[in-house]
Amino acid sequence: MSTPRHHITDALMSLYRLGGLPTPFAVTVAAHLSLCNECRATYEASLVPGGLLLEMSDGTPLSPELKSSVMGMLDDSPSPSATSADPVLLPQPVRALLAEGEPNWRRVAPGSRQAILQNDSEGSLRLLEFAAGQTVPEHSHGGNELTLILQGSFSDVTGTYRVGDLQIADDTLDHAPKAAPGMPCICLAATDAPLKFRGLIPRLLQPFLRI
Amino acid sequence: MIAIRDRRDKAAFAELFDHFAPRLKSVLVRNGASDTEAEDIIQDAMLTLWQKAHLFDARRAQVSTWIYQIARNRQIDRLRKTTRPIPADLFTSGEDTNQQDDIFALEQEADALRRALAELPVKQKEILEKAYFSDATHAEIREDTGLPLGTIKSRIRLGLDRLRHELKHLRPS
Ligand SMILES: [Zn+2]
Ligand SMILES: [Zn+2]
Secondary structure: OOOOOOOOOHHHHHHHHHOOOOHHHHHHHHHHHHHOHHHHHHHHHHHHHHHHHHHHOOOOOOOHHHHHHHHHHOOOOOOOOOOOOOOOOOOHHHHOOOOOOOOOOEEEEOOEEEEEEEEEOOEEEEEEEEOOOOEOOOEOOOOOEEEEEEEOOEEEOOEEEOOOOEEEEOOOOOEOOEEOOOOOEEEEEEEEOOOOOOOHHHHHHOOOOOO | OHHHHHHOOHHHHHHHHHHHHHHHHHHHHHOOOOHHHHHHHHHHHHHHHHHOHHHOOOOOOOHHHHHHHHHHHHHHHHHHOOOOOOOOOOOOOOOOOOHHHHHHHHHHHHHHHHHHHHHOOHHHHHHHHHHHHOOOOHHHHHHHHOOOHHHHHHHHHHHHHHHHHHHHHHOOO
């Protein structure tokens, strides 16, 4: 696999770690972490202080029955399954959302189709496919949008995005992405609900709490 | 942890439980969980650890990091009442000849960071702990402590700037 060149920002990463992202963004960040060694390493390093703080803490007595109850459940818990590590098009966090195992593709225009994975008050998450060489009409964005490339590539005014790359757009971006020739471009696209998550916008733009 | 992973060793699991479960309870309760919530999270996390033990890789993570990560995910699931999207499991082949070197290097980095943490003033450590163990977004940290956001930000930054120097070395070049 090629090495991604467009990555998660520090701010997105720490919000993800804190559990503060709306689900569509959290899925997209988790999907990038599944495809990008560099961000994965940064993410895992960012968990180290949490573990050390835990280790350095003194203990509080537990309810007497907690341990025996947990020990008693060990045999009931499913044994480790040898999940396939085969590279597949859809990263694990996306597959986890698909009840039927296959995306429910709907044609939206000649050469393009989409499968909606989530669309509610938190925002939307969808898979988009564009035919090789196709240009998406110029548009702007109502809020923040994260786009993760899963197959093929596209280019716009901000650069070229290939498999694993994450494009972070806000309402200042006007663009007309063009899919590269060769194969259809498939992306995972997440938007937030601009009104509900307005407070998130400055945080996304402003790197803060970097680790 | 290795004994749990390779031999499904319950005695080793019990030892790990005795070491980490009371500590988890401390930090969770100190950061806003009720007694019952904390113990529910501990139960979920320890069972998940047992189920996912086959994924543990000492070249990549310390046991404490692994436990923190699992407990944190369980905690966020409970708070948000959804299943938190997590990155794909990483499967590593067992044929790395530098295994001991890698584990040793990681331990050294963690030791350096542990020393840096131990030197932090109590106030900074408290806020740092909050960032790792509570559900707090920064706005909530403000409500909780009554401190202006600016002060909190600069304190977190101060604490983290000191940590980052150490953390840098944990990132692969
Ligand atoms: Zn990345
Ligand atoms: Zn767009």
